[in-house]
Amino acid sequence: MTTPTGRRTGRPRAVTEQAILDAALWQLDAGGAAAVSIRGIAAQVGIAPNAVYTYYPSKAAVLRALVERFLGDVNHDRFVDREQPWRQRLEALALELRAHLVAHRGAVQLLLGGPMDGPNALTLRESLSEALADGGLAPDDAARASYVLLVYIFGAIALEVAELDQRRIPPTEHDRVSTRRAVLDTLPAEAYPRTTETAGTISKDFTTEQFLWGLTRILNGLQA
Amino acid sequence: MTTPTGRRTGRPRAVTEQAILDAALWQLDAGGAAAVSIRGIAAQVGIAPNAVYTYYPSKAAVLRALVERFLGDVNHDRFVDREQPWRQRLEALALELRAHLVAHRGAVQLLLGGPMDGPNALTLRESLSEALADGGLAPDDAARASYVLLVYIFGAIALEVAELDQRRIPPTEHDRVSTRRAVLDTLPAEAYPRTTETAGTISKDFTTEQFLWGLTRILNGLQA
């Protein structure tokens, strides 16, 4: 697949597997997960649609490879620096994942569209478990806790992205809060007393601050 | 839309909006979110495909209505019984949501495919906030905590469903654990020491027991 060896005869390839993934990512960012199409990718790299099948056996395989590359672009950064406090490492990792997923919104649907069992997904979990073990958790507890964290991180981004029209450029965090606040203020207080009472807080669901608020509480619960 | 009044003239409708949603849900359960099609729904209820547009303006609207009805089928059960201890109510609600989502796997992608801002979604959050307030949280903390719980619940199901081939009938929990265990046992211990060491635990990621383990820890962290 990625072996540099082999292939000593035959017509040379017009593009590379990476170019195909580049085009897929471009389409993903431009129009969301639904806008990624074999035909669009082919047009962008300049080959016939069915020529894509020389590189990947199906559209699902393209998306799988894209997910793997995507996860690979996140790992191996600061949070493997075991000199740092473990909570700081975990927060850095969570924030970095979040930033990557927000930068390429639409990727979440792909991530959640199939099993995350590739090497980079495993490495990600390995990193999480390592930090949690450094926090004093026994191996099995660290394993369970790392899954809870994965659920929280991907779930938070999934809910956040679900609110966005992926065909448009995303509004600023401030604008999103304002829009949500305006909608919440139109709700009848009789039907949703607590929601309307805390509308100011609820409108900030998708902010980085709320993300960290939850992450901190969850880490507290996991440590005790 | 659902008003029983009106419509005193014109050709009578061949089916009902509910029948369309029934058919959509049937297709969802049979083949996953990708298998839900206007043409399939129309064939099932016995009308021409474009006749569906008399009831809903687009496929997206059908799915939106299906999501709303789906959330409505979950609410209003045991966890509004404020005589029960708040943690017990929350666990019951989380488990009920989980059971519903697992019974109709494929619905998760729909839920996460658009904003959950309908009446039933708001009511769900209202119930969560109420239970958390009964647990002693201040209103704004309860609002934030309820969002954390939503993230955990939907995230857990999303990750769980992502592992399943939605076109097949789901294997038992026991079989899924065994399958995952077998895969994990093939991993090189050098590359993933913690993953292989805790393979027995990791293979149980998708069990009800792990779901409750995480829920308990999260509630602990939210209460402190």
Add this chain to the structure above:
DNA sequence: TCCATAATATGGACGGCGTACAGAAAGATG
């Protein structure tokens, strides 16, 4: 009773999708 009206149904079509199959192109090897 007959007709205008209004709501709903259908037939057919358009453009787009993933992808299968047959055959043409293009470089390496003898």
Add this chain to the structure above:
DNA sequence: CATCTTTCTGTACGCCGTCCATATTATGGA
């Protein structure tokens, strides 16, 4: 220069969401 191998292209099939024009079938008024 002929052959072999790999890749690319042309074409086609079946499915999709949705639009337009038209037919169907009830009601309300003359």
